[in-house]
Amino acid sequence: MLNKINMLRSMYRIRFFEEKAKKLYKEGMMAGDSLGALHSYIGEEAIAVGACATLKKGDYVLSTHRGHGHCIAKGGNIKRIMAELQGKETGYSRGRGGSMHLFAPEIGFMGGNGIVGGGIPIAVGTSYSASYRETDQVTICFFGDGAATQGTFHESLNIASLWKLPVIFVCENNLYAVTTPVSETISIPNIGDRACAYGMPGKVVDGNDVLQVYETVLEAVNRARAKEWPTLIECRTYRWDPHCFVIPETRGGDEIKDWKTKDPIARFEKILLDEGAITGEQVGKIRSEIIKEIDEAEEFARNSPYPDVVEFKREVDVY
Ligand SMILES: Cc1ncc(C[n+]2csc(CCOP(=O)(O)OP(=O)(O)O)c2C)c(N)n1
Numbered sequence: 001m002l003n004k005i006n007m008l009r010s011m012y013r014i015r016f017f018e019e020k021a022k023k024l025y026k027e028g029m030m031a032g033d034s035l036g037a038l039h040s041y042i043g044e045e046a047i048a049v050g051a052c053a054t055l056k057k058g059d060y061v062l063s064t065h066r067g068h069g070h071c072i073a074k075g076g077n078i079k080r081i082m083a084e085l086q087g088k089e090t091g092y093s094r095g096r097g098g099s100m101h102l103f104a105p106e107i108g109f110m111g112g113n114g115i116v117g118g119g120i121p122i123a124v125g126t127s128y129s130a131s132y133r134e135t136d137q138v139t140i141c142f143f144g145d146g147a148a149t150q151g152t153f154h155e156s157l158n159i160a161s162l163w164k165l166p167v168i169f170v171c172e173n174n175l176y177a178v179t180t181p182v183s184e185t186i187s188i189p190n191i192g193d194r195a196c197a198y199g200m201p202g203k204v205v206d207g208n209d210v211l212q213v214y215e216t217v218l219e220a221v222n223r224a225r226a227k228e229w230p231t232l233i234e235c236r237t238y239r240w241d242p243h244c245f246v247i248p249e250t251r252g253g254d255e256i257k258d259w260k261t262k263d264p265i266a267r268f269e270k271i272l273l274d275e276g277a278i279t280g281e282q283v284g285k286i287r288s289e290i291i292k293e294i295d296e297a298e299e300f301a302r303n304s305p306y307p308d309v310v311e312f313k314r315e316v317d318v319y
Pocket residue numbers: 065066114115116117143144145146147148172174176177178243
């Protein structure tokens with residue numbers, strides 16, 4: 001049964017994790033020079049949480065370069081995620097992957113990807129595998145508006161529909177690919193409408209409304225488990241931070257300020273308070289608990305060892 005309080009917890013976990021990650025990155029604590037850029041998911045939390053709340057542990061998730069939130073929402077251990085971001089041996093990929101290559105197959109988290117659109121054909125693979133093995137596992141594939149215009153998107157949706165694969169394509173349309181507005185790259189108003197070209201259901205939802213995301217994805221997951229159709233769901237949202245922390249902000253005017261008034265966490269908190277599902281006191285308690293969890297994760301990562309240099313060089317192509 002849907003546990004709304006746990007969903008709120010998960011949204012806070014992502015928000016506070018990202019705030020901490022951002023702070024550590026700026027302090028040079030994220031092995032940034034060797035492990036690449038850090039992409040914040042702040043502002044987009046409702047998509048990962050609403051979508052992953054529909055899944056079972058054995059289901060699959062494919063992620064992106066902006067994937068910490070997806071991993072957390074799929075049940076990732078935040079100590080191991082934090083350690084991975086810091087390039088430590090206790091991280092999910094033993095410090096070899098970093099922020100963009102988190103990988104935790106034990107919870108069905110089949111990886112972030114530094115290649116935009118790279119996860120989409122892999123989702124065809126995991127869903128084909130489930131179909132071939134006749135399990136009821138489904139795959140959720142997250143990707144951005146920029147990725148939706150890569151060739152892999154079109155090829156993958158075509159084959160997924162043809163073979164009725166149990167996959168849900170969740171496009172996180174945050175209106176920009178790095179600094180390029182979506183209006184300059186996509187020829188029709190809705191990415192979700194592209195579904196009709198592949199003969200599958202397509203939806204466009206408010207990606208800052210966690211319950212709307214949950215309900216829409218749940219319908220698609222049920223359809224996928226029944227091996228009926230894959231689905232394309234476009235979630236409209238906005239990232240609060242610059243593309244990553246090595247690229248300066250280019251979005252001008254009041255755009256960022258306006259979107260912050262649509263904060264998905266504040267909105268969900270208000271819904272839960274209004275319907276009496278939670279009290280203000282409980283909200284405060286949950287927030288403190290999650291802040292403590294994140295502080296503990298930071299300490300765990302800080303106290304963890306770096307990989308052995310010789311072994312690391314043998315396994316990862318560094319020069
Ligand atoms: C194949 C490929 N092309 C270009 C890049 C450089 N790049 C990294 S992130 C990004 C934008 C991605 O935009 P979108 O898919 O909308 O995701 P968002 O960053 O908005 O979450 C680009 C062009 C890349 N990593 N891979």
